Amino acid sequence: MLGTRNPGRLRRAIAAVFFVLCLLAAAAVGVALLSARNSLAAGVHELQLVQAELKPSQVERSPSGTLGRAELHAARAGGDFRAARTRLDALSLLVDNVSWLPRFGGELAAARPAARMADQTAEGLLLMLHGLDPAAAEWNGRAIAGKVPLPQIVVRLAEAKPRFDAACGKLAAALRTRRSIGNVGAESLASYLRTFDRRSSTLLDACRALALLPRLAGFPRPMTYLLAYQNPDELRATGGFIGSAGLLTLTDGVATQEFHGTSLRDNVSVPPPQPVSLYNRIPGWLFRDSNWSPDFPTTAKLERFFARLDLGRDAAGVINVTPQATAAILDATGPVYLPEYGRWITGRNVAGLTDYYAHWSSSASSPASLASDTVRKQFIQVVATHIFRRLRGLSLSRWILLGKSVSSAMTHRDLLVNVSDRDAQRLLHDLRATGEIDRTTSDYLYVVDTNLSYNKINPYVHRTIEYAVRILPNRWLDARATLTFRNIPAPARVATYGLGPGAGRLGGTDDYADFVRVYVPALAQLGQQRGWTEPWSPGEAYGKMEFCGYLIVPAGQERTVRLSYVIPPNVFSWSGGRRYRLSMQHQPGSYPDSWTVQVQDDRKPPVVWRLAHPDRDWTNTLSISRRPFHPLPLAPAPSTVVAPGHWIEPYTFLAKPFNKRLSGSY
Numbered sequence: 001m002l003g004t005r006n007p008g009r010l011r012r013a014i015a016a017v018f019f020v021l022c023l024l025a026a027a028a029v030g031v032a033l034l035s036a037r038n039s040l041a042a043g044v045h046e047l048q049l050v051q052a053e054l055k056p057s058q059v060e061r062s063p064s065g066t067l068g069r070a071e072l073h074a075a076r077a078g079g080d081f082r083a084a085r086t087r088l089d090a091l092s093l094l095v096d097n098v099s100w101l102p103r104f105g106g107e108l109a110a111a112r113p114a115a116r117m118a119d120q121t122a123e124g125l126l127l128m129l130h131g132l133d134p135a136a137a138e139w140n141g142r143a144i145a146g147k148v149p150l151p152q153i154v155v156r157l158a159e160a161k162p163r164f165d166a167a168c169g170k171l172a173a174a175l176r177t178r179r180s181i182g183n184v185g186a187e188s189l190a191s192y193l194r195t196f197d198r199r200s201s202t203l204l205d206a207c208r209a210l211a212l213l214p215r216l217a218g219f220p221r222p223m224t225y226l227l228a229y230q231n232p233d234e235l236r237a238t239g240g241f242i243g244s245a246g247l248l249t250l251t252d253g254v255a256t257q258e259f260h261g262t263s264l265r266d267n268v269s270v271p272p273p274q275p276v277s278l279y280n281r282i283p284g285w286l287f288r289d290s291n292w293s294p295d296f297p298t299t300a301k302l303e304r305f306f307a308r309l310d311l312g313r314d315a316a317g318v319i320n321v322t323p324q325a326t327a328a329i330l331d332a333t334g335p336v337y338l339p340e341y342g343r344w345i346t347g348r349n350v351a352g353l354t355d356y357y358a359h360w361s362s363s364a365s366s367p368a369s370l371a372s373d374t375v376r377k378q379f380i381q382v383v384a385t386h387i388f389r390r391l392r393g394l395s396l397s398r399w400i401l402l403g404k405s406v407s408s409a410m411t412h413r414d415l416l417v418n419v420s421d422r423d424a425q426r427l428l429h430d431l432r433a434t435g436e437i438d439r440t441t442s443d444y445l446y447v448v449d450t451n452l453s454y455n456k457i458n459p460y461v462h463r464t465i466e467y468a469v470r471i472l473p474n475r476w477l478d479a480r481a482t483l484t485f486r487n488i489p490a491p492a493r494v495a496t497y498g499l500g501p502g503a504g505r506l507g508g509t510d511d512y513a514d515f516v517r518v519y520v521p522a523l524a525q526l527g528q529q530r531g532w533t534e535p536w537s538p539g540e541a542y543g544k545m546e547f548c549g550y551l552i553v554p555a556g557q558e559r560t561v562r563l564s565y566v567i568p569p570n571v572f573s574w575s576g577g578r579r580y581r582l583s584m585q586h587q588p589g590s591y592p593d594s595w596t597v598q599v600q601d602d603r604k605p606p607v608v609w610r611l612a613h614p615d616r617d618w619t620n621t622l623s624i625s626r627r628p629f630h631p632l633p634l635a636p637a638p639s640t641v642v643a644p645g646h647w648i649e650p651y652t653f654l655a656k657p658f659n660k661r662l663s664g665s666y
Helices: 007-053 056-061 063-089 105-145 150-159 161-181 187-216 274-280 296-311 323-333 350-359 372-376 378-391 396-411 422-430 569-575
Strands: 223-231 241-251 254-260 317-321 336-338 343-345 415-419 443-451 461-471 477-487 512-520 525-530 534-541 544-553 558-567 579-584 594-601 607-612 618-623 646-649 652-654
Touching: 007 063, 007 105, 007 187, 056 063, 056 396, 063 105, 105 150, 105 161, 105 187, 150 161, 150 187, 161 187, 187 422, 223 296, 241 296, 241 378, 254 378, 274 512, 296 317, 296 415, 323 350, 323 378, 323 396, 336 378, 343 350, 350 372, 350 378, 396 415, 415 422, 443 461, 443 477, 461 579, 477 512, 477 544, 512 558, 525 544, 544 558, 569 579, 579 594, 594 618, 607 618
Parallel strands: 223 317, 443 579, 461 594
Antiparallel strands: 223 241, 241 254, 317 415, 336 343, 443 512, 461 477, 477 558, 512 544, 525 558, 534 544, 579 618, 594 607, 646 652
């Protein structure tokens, strides 16, 4: 037989057949993988065409037509991605187990989940676009008349909520799939993943916002928000003195406002924070001073509490704005004309005119029933009324600009929002728009100024922060913070306005009094503090350690506060000791001259970061020498309870008011 006569020839034949079969299999696999890659590339191209179709100028010309073309490209992208999934699923036994191969093994192993992620994204995008169809048709049909039908659009968006919810589910699934992939070395796939990383969260946030918008805009029932207008010229923890407020009611997207100055029916039965009581001898905690906490969710609850105490009204949410936020909104909507004042109001002049009419002049006719304080500040109400009226006829391109302006104002913390709707609050948290104390466990610094001189000279108080930290071999941090305050003489009109430190007992009208709170990581231990007019003892607050003190800076003079403290190595737990990270928060309404940070790791040369005129939160990281470290036991930070009978901060207690109805938490 052949097998017995020539066994070597048989083995060679079998090997040849096996080799040919392997080549054929490899060729088939290669063709399938190439086809899958081409399908993925075609799908990505279709998504790029979706983005090109959705340019504001094109959407404004023909909302329904543009949306239809975008949906066509999204559907094609989904088809391409599903084709890639089908081909890769057929090769699952191969591609799922080759990550060990050099060069292309990681790309092959990531191919199937990447195709699934892309398919989920395209499905979510298509559902979201379909959800916009009825609103686009409404806009297309009526905007030609020159007026955008806000109530009808809000109703159409509400009707599309099931589609938005389904879209959000698909987009959230895509994000989970992306997390399962991790980092990929192959550049061809890594570039797609980077593009996804840049846009996926934004897309999901937009989807969640569309699902929530009708409810927040007052459909099917009106929603009332407490709107607090803050003046950063008299700086407070969340942006400035609350000089006026409004109850903003949204009904099917249409806004109306009940405006109030600060002369409310004040209930003085609740003692103010201890620094206010001690230095200024104020008998009661008033609504105008309720934005005491630098943690805006806490301040929002305090504002709701005191608004209910003084006005007898509650609200579904709280919105704090500075003149800079109003300017950003006017930049988007365009100028508004105020016949009451006979002039145009723009983003450039609104802040200056607000200050002028509120403090130096009053020229519009006013109902006799209004309180004198409300009359003096009614310019704010008039501007708001005309902005709300402008929104009813805003073009689509202006709405898009408005969205960008609101997003920028939130980033700069000139616009702070807190709502009782949990889904909406979670979205605001993910957008970093809640104004809360950063919960980071890494190194942290937040300096909060509170003007206790009851004057408007903060624009003339120049402040710098210098932070130097040395990383010790045992991974404790030796930290030094230097705060410099320079009180430049203000113009005579401003310098003579107000009371001064201690309501005039401790200084003149142009002297500056500040209760400064410095928030650093939990368990930090204060070594020395120098430069205060009067130092206060440290205490725990908001999951941080709070250092604080009272400072008076006379006109034309400079004061420097120096703090030295140590921070336990818990700040390295997040990175396993491989990286140092510092987060610094920017106080709303504050305009420091500079932040300077110096970090030294062992005997390496120090690394220096300088920020001129910082206007937003800032984070930076640094690779360090890896050494063993031992974090200290740290219990979870208790949540802040805003209710009568509870401490808010070490020196802030919310007492029970005489009004028995206000006994619950907020």
